[in-house]
Amino acid sequence: MENILREPSWFIAWKKSMDKTYVPNTDVAHLPEYRIEQIDKELELYTLKEAFETEGIRELVEGLLSSALLPNPVDEAAAHARSSISSGLVFYAQPKIDDTGIAIEQHAVIETTVSGHMGADLLIIIAKTGAHVRVVDKVIERDRGARFSRLCVVLTEEGSSVELANVVDVKGLSVDFQRYGLVGAMAQVRFLDEVASSSDCRIETASMLIGDGSRSVIDHALLADATGRFTIADRIDVRSKEAEGNISVAGAIAGSAHITYSGHTATKEGDIAVSARESARFLLLNDSAGVEATPAIDVLDRHTNVAHELSITHIKDEELFYAQTKGIPLPEARLLALEGFFSPRNLSKGFLGRLHKCLKAYE
């Protein structure tokens, strides 16, 4: 078939290695569309096509995708998603130093609009030594019933940091994210999500703490309603000393939605002075909602401190009664309880609005 997107041969070979049934994408009319709302001028941004054509960036992208550090797809669906990648963005950040000599954070806010039957893209963020980047990506659905997959790879060199915040507020769009952070010495990667959906949502997030003193945070705020089916899998893989990992999930489930959550923190022998924590909280808003959670840990060195906690609960009558005794009407009391469940996160207006609608629908 014709290489309509003019992808380099190594990229096609990589996609074929993912999925033997690979077929080149010819539906160029429905590639994901990107709108840049805001971006610091020093932050270099390339489309995937531009990245393939830019010396230096091309080699970085190829190196990342073929790296042994990049986990293999967990199943056929994930492999198929990777082989379907037909567009994407690459952020390349050098350190930005202010007048006083301090490295300051660079920002970007983008919107990804998905239309058509299926879209799959690649997002790469590379932070060079000492660079600090924050990227906010909002996923917009144009067509209900579409499916969107994204492979995201974040590479942080020594002393750098990347924060990637995904905002997903959809009804009929099925979402499949595979996100990986490769964290160097004294570097940090933070994956933050706000996901509200009535459809299928699969998010796999893994941070490999490779350099000594590396840190990672994986944080989800989730709202699954109607017939939403969420599969969330988080992993922190410690391969260094003095590393720190933190996984935190807060999810509200309504309608006949269901969340399946698995967390896994793994350390190996020699990973001394490691601290890791997993915290998962779920709030069931009605009787048809359900959750299955497995926050797993695997520790091979005693010079670590690893802990996890899980709670699955509901809005308690005592909480509502207390608010009502203070003069707060019941609907507002329920909303306060629901917002309080997600604290101390600062939720976006969109997410709060969705929470509000959800409560009204299931009162």
Added chain:
Amino acid sequence: MDRPHEHNIGLVEDTVRQISSSKGEPEWMLELRLRAFALWQETEMPKWGPDLSGLDLANISYYSEPLHGASEDWGEVPDEIRDTFVALGIPKAEREYLGGVGAQFDSGAVYHRLKASLEAKGVIFEDMDVAVKKYPDIVRKHFMTSCVRIEEHKFSMLHAACWSGGTFIYVPNGVAVELPLQAYFRMNKMRSAQFEHTLIIVEEAARLTYIEGCSAPQYVAASLHAGCVEIFVGKSAEMRYISIENWSKNTYNLNTKKSIVAEDGNMMWVSGNMGAKVSMLYPSSILLGDRSHSESLSIVVGGDGQVQDVGAKAILLGADTSASIISRSIASGGSVVGYRGLVDVHGSARHALAHVVCDTLLLDGESRSYAFPVTRVCGSTSSVSHEARVGRVNDDALFYLKHLGFSEREAMRVLIGGFLHPIIKELPLEYAVEFNRLIDIEFLEGESRRSPHKALS
């Protein structure tokens, strides 16, 4: 000791038939065994959990026909067998604080006695082989029908095909058995398997504490323990099941334990797991009746390359049910200590509560700890919480105790004792003392933890 009636290295249908005929069992039990054997043959080994490849099922003796039946008098038990149990302290315990004792040596019971006062109240405490014939209706109704089902997994199938010995206990309505009943299982033969079956029925408003102990001498070749415990807790009844599993380090301990708890019933599992090469133990409670409750308290001690994959399950079906699972583990000597558990709250379990805690101390850099706690909840009126911590003995606490004049060893002992205390305090005093002694031997004296039995190995 000569054993002319040993069956059989490896398992074939003839062995199953021979087991049944040598016991003179009713036809229904033979049919159950054969059905289980057929299922076992067509079922694969489990693909999850610890590595069981060292268990050579084709080279194990599945049944050693007892040379003597069970007696009610220790004086009638063959000397070498009696001496084994004397060294374990069983006859002394019976005299001092137990309501009844059963003792099993390899495949058969050698001793069984219940205090007359309990017999007069209608309590039945019987060797399982005898109970099948003596109380056929009640045994047939409960034996691997609704609690542990034959089809549950490969080793429940194997157990159903080969079971031998064990304990049957029946406590009638309203009877409180104040003194504990105990059974002790000794697997003495090399390269053998033990499949004792324990069936306990505690009727409405009755009360019982039952203790099981087990051990085996140390051999090189692998042995297998695939016992089964089924407990039926009636309305408003209370059941406390205590087990100290101290199998030798060549034993694969793949026990299945489950209870069904009726309305307002209360089930408590207290386990001390120290032995075995590989253990897979998940005592389970099905909280069927409204307001039923279960607690699982376990201590897991891993040393010398052992693999302890241990946990608990609670399935909450009734309204206002509650479950608590607390596990405290210690890993040293390159052992692997894992918690694997399940809390499953169904939609029918309105206002259910469950709490799970699993903590592990890693005492050296060679050991490993993992936790796979699965929690499922459906419905918006229940609450479940879980917490787990893995780490080492706190350096600050150690320093503080040394600063007060404790040696490092004494300080470690104090801190380990404190870590295990919430569970050890639930054991009968004599067992708590024994368990503490075994921990001293395991961690602090560096001796074989089987030293009391060296003369018998």
